[in-house]
Amino acid sequence: MTTWDPDELRKVGEATELRVTSEREDGTLRPSVTIWNGVVGDAVYIRSAAGPNNGWFRRAVRSGRGRISAGGVEKDVTFERADPEVREALDAVLHAKYDRYGPGPVGAITGDDVLETTLRVMPR
Template sequence: MTWSKDELGRIAATDDLHIAPLRDDRVTLGTPTWIWSVAADGELYVRGYNGQKSRWHQAAIRQKAGRITAAGMTRDVAFEAVDGPINDRIDDAYRAKYAASPYLAPMISARARAATVRILAKT
């Protein structure tokens, strides 16, 4: 399912997304991790600062489900690995949202791009 325009706008405008993929039992949520998020082409994306070695990233890709909290909302979500040309637009979204941050360069590096995840809203 896609995000409503309002929800996506609220999440994209905030800097407080916490991600909690399911644990291996597929029931228990992992510890929420604060992470940068961006919207591109009407979808919500996150990246692993430490690339594919990020613990939350490994769980998200393995379990494909979890929960996020952002902009005063808590939503059950699905996770999907992303690759390809969309990464250029995601880079642009990171540049626009986090231009003043000293952490921007690592978030648009090849390592972080390899750990790009689309977050899909569940009904």
């Protein structure tokens, strides 16, 4: 696994929105979706606000590969289920970054029931 360049990781983490897409079986990219993200340690994390049946999330899990674009960084990436240990730290990052949008939107990506929809995003 490749690690993030510290400058790219900072730029992605500072970006309010991230565009994410997954790869099809033939290697082509699906249309991208705009979502929120957080950086904890050496990784970018994303969550499905609409639960595990959200289309972009199911496709990202299935393919395990895709691309993100945020903060002027465009990168081919891998997606993997997040370690449960990251939940509290990621919730804190997401609250600090997005609480200004109100409890509804932030509540959809924080709390006890979101770990199953949390992906660790790493460059490849």
